[in-house]
Amino acid sequence: MTTTDLAAGFRRRLLDGLAAAIRHGGYAETTVADIVREAHTSRRTFYAHFADRQECLMALLHESNQKTIARIDRAVDPHVPWETQVHQAIEAWIAAVQADPPITLAWIREVPALGTSARRLQRETMDAFVVLIRRLTDTPELRAAGVLPPTQQTAIVLLGGLRELIATTVEDNADIDGLTQAAVHATKLLLGPRS
Known part of the structure; x- marks a missing residue:
């Protein structure tokens, strides 16, 4: 195993350790000691990879959001009716939330208070979701149905509303599956089609 492989393995363990600590008690209560305990490694190893727990969180959330975007992208069949495509996208997003609700909640609730680097990640991620929505709605099939790519503002309104719906549902320990109909x-x- 190379040094690069070892470093990647430690980094992975630290990210997984942070995720486990968040699942146990939330990000606000998580310490570097919790992360290294979950990762079965040392503080020295932690600080060799991350400046602090916030940098570790940003790496974890960046990875999580990239996986969610890819999951949604793979789930949507551009050749089915537009209503079905919407349903596929929403189901994929909800499945990503169900896979790890505490991490989703950390992303939605914790990041806005973490300063400039967190805000930059939040904006970059929102932009990536907007690009995804605009690309998924920019197909011949959807244009033929009268569906056009939304403006950036409309996409942000949609994303913001869905994020808040997800966050309140997770906070209330309510059924995430129950969001599908309202979100769709x-x-x-x-x-939908514009006249």
């Missing part, structure tokens, strides 16, 4: 309905209203 709202998305259809915002993105």
Whole structure:
């Protein structure tokens, strides 16, 4: 095993350790000691990879959001009716949330208070989701149905509403699956055919 492989393995363990600590008690209560305990490694190893726990969190959330974007992208069949595509996208997003609700909640609730670097990641991620929505709605099939790519502002309204719906549902320990119908309905209203 190379030094690069070893470093990647330690980094992975630290990210997984942070995720486990968040699942146990939330990000606000998580310490570097919690992360290294979960990762079965040392503080020295932690600081060889991350300046602090916030940098570790940013890496974890960047990775998580990239996986969610890829999951949604893979789930949508551009050759089915636009209503089905909306349903596929929402189901993929909800499945990503269900895979790890505490990490989703950390992303939505914790990041806004973490300063400039966190805000930059938040904006970059929102931009990536906007690009995804605009690309998924920019197909011949959707244009033929009267569906056009939304403006950036409309996409942000949609994303912000869905994020808040997800966050409140997770906080209330309510059924995340129960969001599908409302989320699909709202998305259809915002993105549907324009007269």
